Amino acid sequence: MSALAPPVGPADHAHGPEDAPVTLVEYGDYECPHCGLAHPIVKAVESLLGDRLRFVFRHFPIASNHPHAEHAAEMAEAAAERGKFWEMHDLLYGNQGALEDADLLGYAEGLGIDPAWAASALRSGTFAERVRASFLSGVRSGVNGTPTFFINGVRHEGPWDEESLLAAIAAAAVTAQR
């Protein structure tokens, strides 16, 4: 239990060098307020560690709690198709109170993505399967809520404030060097 399955691979949205000593994976939901709190913390950790960290985000929308989370995740996937995953990711977390379909299409347009294409992708669920696969990988990995972090494939237990994450990442970096 509590090991990341499948491991990080080419299908993942990754930020940072592939050969970084530490990979931090977050399972998150764009409408989850805790994930909203985690977003700037992850940003700060990324900017402090630079090339020493790779960050990967996987979707874990809980639709019965967060009715907008599924479409938000699909929109992030649509943006990924146009090479704009991280830009959309930041917009979604920066605007957690405005995640109606119309808002999502506005963010797409702002990123230079054809809103008509994005709207049809949402309507027909073009990216739903990708989001579901991400969610199920989380279920398999023992994710029970969001955000859940894995550091080099091992689930991070306990608090995820900046200091705690940095300490856990530093410990994983030491292990990785041995």
Add this chain to the structure above:
Amino acid sequence: MSPDPRSDSQLLPAGTPAPDFTLPQEPNIPLRLSDLRGRPVILLFYPADWSPVCGDEVALFNEVLPEFQRHGAELLGLSVDGVWCHRAFREARNLRFPLLADFEPKGAVARAYGVYREKDGISERALFVIDAEGIIRWSYLSPIGVNPGADGVLAALEALPNPTAATEVKS
């Protein structure tokens, strides 16, 4: 650690026939466990409707429901809350699986499965996977405040000998 003698030590283990029960799933609509024979059943015991962790756990299981159904399995939630409380909770959370009221006599089913907390008057947070013949194949007791996740249930369903039993019985 718990002073409650009926807590974790009595969790019915794998290999035990699942005690049969009849509980209301809606006002005046009873559900009998043995009527589901022929397909796997997941019992999700939780302490109470509305409490934060329970909300997360039932929301997660609700989201994973299509995977359970792929195995032909039936998911049943159980707590000592009454039918009207369950109905309000199901509607508020858009839950697509039944919540059974282990309400009168209170906690009788939880007791039969060894997951009743006498001291608190609620059930433990526990999971059981019962096979198509009514035998418990996997059981798990979670710390009361911890959502156990669904990976253990999925692994247990995959380990069952005949996951397509349900369709065969129907035809």
